[in-house]
Amino acid sequence: MTERKVWKILLIDDDPGIRKVMAITLEDAGYEVVTAADGESGLQLCKREAPQIVITDIRMPGMDGIEVLRRIKRTDPDKEVIVATAFSDLELAITALQLDASDFITKPINDNALEVAIKRAQERYTTRKELSDYTTLIEERWMSTAEELAKTFHFQQMLIESSMDGITACDGEGKIVIYNRRMAEMLGYAREEVAGKMALNQFFAPGEAEKFFNTMASEEFGGKDQLFLYETMLIGKTGDKVPAQVSAVTLCEESENLGVVVFFRDLTSIRQLTQQYADQTRMLHQDKMVSLGRLAASVVHEINNPLAGLLNYVRLMLKILGRGPLNEESTQKFQGYLGLMEGELSRCSKIVSNLLAFSRKSKLEFNEVNVNELISKCVMLSDHKLTLQNIRIDTRLPAQPSKVLGDFNQLQQCLINLIFNAIDAMPEEGALTIECSTDHQRGLVAVQIQDTGCGIPKDELLHIFDPFFTTKIEGKGLGLGLSTVYGIIDRHKGTITVASQPGKGAAFTIKLPLSSG
Ligand SMILES: Nc1ncnc2c1ncn2[C@@H]1O[C@H](COP(=O)(O)OP(=O)(O)OP(=O)(O)O)[C@@H](O)[C@H]1O
Ligand SMILES: [Mg+2]
Incomplete structure (x- = not known):
């Protein structure tokens, strides 16, 4: 605190002699002195010169010293005012002290008394000034601490509010004191309905609050007075149940809760998703069981016919053998039956091997396959059938052959199946286009087999890859071709898609990953 070096004193007295003598005395004692002859001009000077101490006579014409004191104290309570008075005016002097004058001196003025009064005024002034500076400092500090506190409080409030989890806290009596936005969304109560009015246990579904507090008190779920990832059921304002995961902690200070x-x-x-997932899994399982049942029924049906045929032939042959040694006619019959039996057996064998390919149980031999070569070989093998049915073939192969990693024979079986299906779809005549293209960016090779046949109705498109789905007459198709293709391509990490316009033809596209080598 910097103390003013020069003390300025304002002297108000209507007696010019007293003014002069006192001014000289005070200036000699080192004070700066300004003087006024009456109360009015004294107050103006006081405002302009800002002295720390005012010495005023009490009895003056016009405004008296008491009024001067009163006005100074009203506007500037820190200024020290000493009143000068005659002995007979002691009562006025007391009034002046009641109005917070720092002292009074009696006239004629004694220099020592004046000095003592001024010293006291100086002390009062300094103490008061120090006190006020200190108060200001404290006030400033308090303000900045309060500002910091407000900022921290606001930040913490925001943290609590912005949480994706519901946050709530209750006091020692269980009354809610914190309740964030997420809690309001979960339970439907507004903050005003809850804060200070509701208790924590009212948020729980019947029976759950006791369990919650008991578990809190136990060592379970994170230790005593703590809960970690405990699951419970809450109840909202409208009675809706809300499944919730809870973490909680008891706040204690010196064993006080x-x-x-x-x-x-x-x-x-999360519960809904889990439920959906469980439902889906169950439905998938049901679907699988239904498909399996259908598949088993089809297999039985398909294999039963040739087996019945075989049984007939075996019985016939046994009957013939029972009649005695074979003559030439019987031998010929035997040969005929054996030929028919071979046909039925190979039909059974075909069904079994196709099912093996579909069920992924057959073994694949992976090698680098040149797709151009693969297509050319398939076209060659189908050539005879194509010519017989007047089908034009257009093969479009890239100059630079693409390579895939795969089982040549199985892939050949796929393409042949697709080509034979296309041929079956064009009994009169038609055109077959086989095109191979490469998408280096996606690392794929695409083989498209397009025909101008009968096409596939929309409702059948969903089923053509199902085992035993066929629209062909008995003995012409087993309905295993496309399901086999699907199984093989899937095992090559490829895809097969179909596009068809009934009456105009169909296009099957196989996409396989290019061989990295
Ligand atoms: N290119 C095509 N054009 C029209 N329909 C087709 C074509 N390819 C397949 N289909 C339809 O899909 C069905 C199933 O074909 P898939 O190859 O699986 O069996 P399939 O040819 O009937 O008998 P399989 O191939 O076992 O001898 C066919 O019966 C036919 O209705
Ligand atoms: Mg087929």
Whole structure:
């Protein structure tokens, strides 16, 4: 605190002699002195010169010293005012002290008394000034601390509010003191309805609050007075149940229970997803069982016919053998039956091997396959059938052959199946286009087999890859071709898609990953 070096004193007295003598005395004592002859001009000077100490006569014409004191103290309570008075005016002097004058001196003025009065005024002034400076400092500090506190409080408030989890806290009596936005969304109560009015246990579904507090008190789920990832059921304002995961902690200070802070995570959507997943899995399983049943029924049906045929031939042959040694006619019959039996057996064998390919149980031999070569070989093998049915073939192969990693024979079986299907779809005549293209960016090679045949109706498109789905007459098709193709391509990490316009033809596209080598 910097003390003013020069003390300025304002002297108000209507007696010019007293003014002069006192001014000289005070200036000699080192004070700066300004003087006024009456109360009015004294007050103006006081404002302009800002002295720390004012010495005023009490009895003056016009405004008296008491009024001067009163006005100075009203506008500037820190200024020290000494009143000068005659002995007979002691009562006025007392009034002056009641109005916070720092002292009074009696006339005629004694220099020592004046000095003592001024010293006291100086001390009062300094103490008062120090006190006020100190108060200002404290006030400033308090303001900045309060500002900091407000900022921290606001930040913490925002943290709590912006949490994706519900946060709530209750005091030692269980009354809610914190309740964030997420809690309001979960439970439907507004903050005003809850804060200070509701208790934590009212948020729980019947029976759950006791369990919650008991588990809190036990060592389970994270230790005593703590809960970690405990699951419970809350109840909202409208009675809706809200499954929630809870973490909580009891707030204690010197063994005094200050309350509990609880974090709730709404499990509704997670539960819904889990339920959906379980439903889907169940449905998939049901679908699988239905397909399996259908497949088993088809296999039985398909294999039963040739087996019945075989049984007939075996019985016939046994009957013939029972009649005695074979003559030439019987031998010929035997040969005929054996030929028919071979046909039925190979039909059974075809069904079994196709099913093996579909069920992924057959072994694949992976090698680098040149797709141009593969297509050319398939075209060659189908050539005879194509010519017989008047089908034009257009093969479009890239100059630079693409390579895939695969089982040549199985891939050949796929393409042949697709070509034979196309041929079957064009009984009169038609055109077959086989095109191979490479998408280096996606690392894929695409083989498209397009015909101008009968096409596939929309409702059948969904089923053509199902085992035993066929629209062909008995003995012409087993309905295993496309399911076999699907199984093989899938095992090559490829895809097969179909596009068809009934009456105009169909196009099957196989996409396989290019061989990295
Ligand atoms: N190119 C095509 N044009 C029209 N329909 C087709 C074509 N390819 C397949 N289909 C339809 O899909 C069905 C199933 O074909 P898939 O090859 O699986 O069996 P399939 O040819 O009937 O008998 P399989 O191939 O076992 O001898 C066919 O019966 C036919 O209705
Ligand atoms: Mg087929």
